[in-house]
Amino acid sequence: MSxxxxxxxxxxxxxxxxxxxxxPLLVSWIFRPRRANAIKMQTYECGVETVGDxxxxxxxxxxxxxxxxxVFDVELIFLFPWAMAYNQLDFFAFAAGLLFIFLLTDALIxxxxxxxxxxx
Amino acid sequence: xxxxxINVIQTMAPCLTSSGVDPGLAQFISILIGVVLVAxxxxxxxxxxxxxxxxxxxxxxxxxxxxxxxxxxxxxxxADALKLIIKExxxxxxxxRTIFNLAPIIATLSTTMMWAVIPFSPxxxxxxxxxxxxxxxxxxxxxxLAIMMAGWSxxxxxxxxxxxxxxxxxxxxxxxxxxxxxxxxxxxxxxxxQSLVVAQQGMWFIVPAFVSALLFYISNLAxxxxxPFDLIEAESELVAGYxxxxxxxxxxxxxxxxxxxxxxxxxxxxxxxxxxxxxxxATEVPLLGFIYLFLKTGALYIPSLILRATVPRVRIDQxxxxxxxxxxxxxxxNVVVVAFLLxxxxxxxxxxxxxxxxxxANLPQALVLFVGNLxxxxxxxxxxxxxxRQARSETSGAAVVIAEAHDVPSAAH
Numbered sequence: 001m002s003x004x005x006x007x008x009x010x011x012x013x014x015x016x017x018x019x020x021x022x023x024p025l026l027v028s029w030i031f032r033p034r035r036a037n038a039i040k041m042q043t044y045e046c047g048v049e050t051v052g053d054x055x056x057x058x059x060x061x062x063x064x065x066x067x068x069x070x071v072f073d074v075e076l077i078f079l080f081p082w083a084m085a086y087n088q089l090d091f092f093a094f095a096a097g098l099l100f101i102f103l104l105t106d107a108l109i110x111x112x113x114x115x116x117x118x119x120x
Numbered sequence: 121x122x123x124x125x126i127n128v129i130q131t132m133a134p135c136l137t138s139s140g141v142d143p144g145l146a147q148f149i150s151i152l153i154g155v156v157l158v159a160x161x162x163x164x165x166x167x168x169x170x171x172x173x174x175x176x177x178x179x180x181x182x183x184x185x186x187x188x189x190x191x192x193x194x195x196x197x198x199a200d201a202l203k204l205i206i207k208e209x210x211x212x213x214x215x216x217r218t219i220f221n222l223a224p225i226i227a228t229l230s231t232t233m234m235w236a237v238i239p240f241s242p243x244x245x246x247x248x249x250x251x252x253x254x255x256x257x258x259x260x261x262x263x264x265l266a267i268m269m270a271g272w273s274x275x276x277x278x279x280x281x282x283x284x285x286x287x288x289x290x291x292x293x294x295x296x297x298x299x300x301x302x303x304x305x306x307x308x309x310x311x312x313x314q315s316l317v318v319a320q321q322g323m324w325f326i327v328p329a330f331v332s333a334l335l336f337y338i339s340n341l342a343x344x345x346x347x348p349f350d351l352i353e354a355e356s357e358l359v360a361g362y363x364x365x366x367x368x369x370x371x372x373x374x375x376x377x378x379x380x381x382x383x384x385x386x387x388x389x390x391x392x393x394x395x396x397x398x399x400x401x402a403t404e405v406p407l408l409g410f411i412y413l414f415l416k417t418g419a420l421y422i423p424s425l426i427l428r429a430t431v432p433r434v435r436i437d438q439x440x441x442x443x444x445x446x447x448x449x450x451x452x453x454n455v456v457v458v459a460f461l462l463x464x465x466x467x468x469x470x471x472x473x474x475x476x477x478x479x480x481a482n483l484p485q486a487l488v489l490f491v492g493n494l495x496x497x498x499x500x501x502x503x504x505x506x507x508x509r510q511a512r513s514e515t516s517g518a519a520v521v522i523a524e525a526h527d528v529p530s531a532a533h
Contacts, residue, residue, distance in 0.1 A: 061288075
């Protein structure tokens with residue numbers, strides 16, 4: 001298959017991947033009962049009415065993990081071409097890769113020392 | 121002529137064109153049929169998977185499991201699906217309706233789309249993308265987005281808390297997973313899934329990339345929300361987590377997706393580390409390759425079911441600590457060790473030529489890498505043992521202090 005056809009396959013796949021899970025929802029929409037009332041639609045809580053707003057500012061730790069992840073994920077993308085061509089690369093390329101991985105590790109150690117990895 | 125009959129899907133476009141159909145249309149029809157086959161397969165398979173999971177969990181807990189509907193209770197899940205379809209669907213007041221309804225569809229979409237690049241046999245693969253490995257990691261992380269959408273749009277505090285936790289855990293465990301994937305890519309020198317399997321004809325990657333295989337397995341347990349990392353649905357703490365407000369078929373999609381994802385993760389493991397379809401006679405009879413692949417996946421999947429029914433759940437701080445302070449450093453060291461050893465074997469002249477399918481030719485390099493892997497594991501285990509001992513001694517000290525403050529005899533006395 002040519003490159004265009006390969007991605008055409010993914011495109012068609014993506015279109016159908018929306019259709020397949022939507023079908024049972026649609027069938028359910030046809031057959032299910034609709035007896036909504038205000039109490040049934042309340043937000044689920046433990047025996048009391050829910051207090052305050054849900055969409056509030058949240059614990060910062062989650063965002064820090066998100067940032068650390070972002071650093072790693074972007075750097076990992078750069079490592080994939082290196083890994084793919086590794087069979088043809090010489091020792092210099094190994095050293096260059098090592099330097100890059102060292103920078104990655106450096107970021108991890110920095111985050112660790114700054115207690116960004118503690119669940120506090 | 122005989123050659124053409126091996127793979128109906130791939131030869132369909134030329135056949136249709138020769139019988140007078142417009143070439144573009146013929147191509148589209150063949151693609152469409154291929155997509156339908158590949159995409160429907162996991163959706164049908166999931167019915168069997170849920171049955172298997174319930175049976176295995178029941179046996180572990182000394183129960184029988186579903187055994188009334190159909191032979192061995194096989195049709196239980198079809199009955200359950202029917203029940204879910206005719207159940208009332210509740211969207212809570214104050215929910216963000218569009219995102220709320222999209223979330224289960226996107227979750228299922230992300231898992232289904234991973235199947236597009238899985239090589240089932242030497243000739244049967246949805247599409248052999250040249251960046252297959254990147255593709256499935258990228259598509260897999262759409263599932264994380266779906267969980268965030270579900271948790272945020274539900275307008276429920278449990279759901280939001282669950283979603284935050286899950287997303288923090290999932291993005292974290294993606295780092296060692298992708299780092300582990302670097303090693304097979306380095307050995308095979310390709311990102312295409314079919315070429316990865318072909319590169320394993322001489323030697324399965326679980327031998328030269330043993331640490332990677334372990335890392336991939338563990339992070340996949342976390343990615344798919346399996347025990348001991350099943351914080352996704354911590355029933356006792358978060359009631360159900362991100363899908364608490366979902367009911368009816370929308371909940372059903374989330375549940376089906378979870379089982380499908382767990383199976384897909386094991387399938388990917390079998391493809392990347394256990395040689396995929398490779399086995400005796402697989403290149404001649406593609407159906408054998410298909411059977412081999414699913415036998416290998418089953419050999420991984422059933423232990424993961426038993427694991428799920430056996431082990432307790434870890435705390436979120438332990439889960440994150442285990443990832444960032446153990447798995448990620450080990451994964452980084454592993455990449456460096458393998459890269460170094462690959463250069464060494466090349467310098468020593470014992471590296472096999474690329475595309476070598478002979479077992480003995482692959483053996484020296486694989487053994488060198490395996491020993492390197494074992495050393496990495498030994499060092500890592502020794503470090504975690506010391507760390508654990510230190511943590512335990514600190515905790516027991518604290519226990520004594522608390523016990524004395526409350527004037528009760530502590531266990532340490």
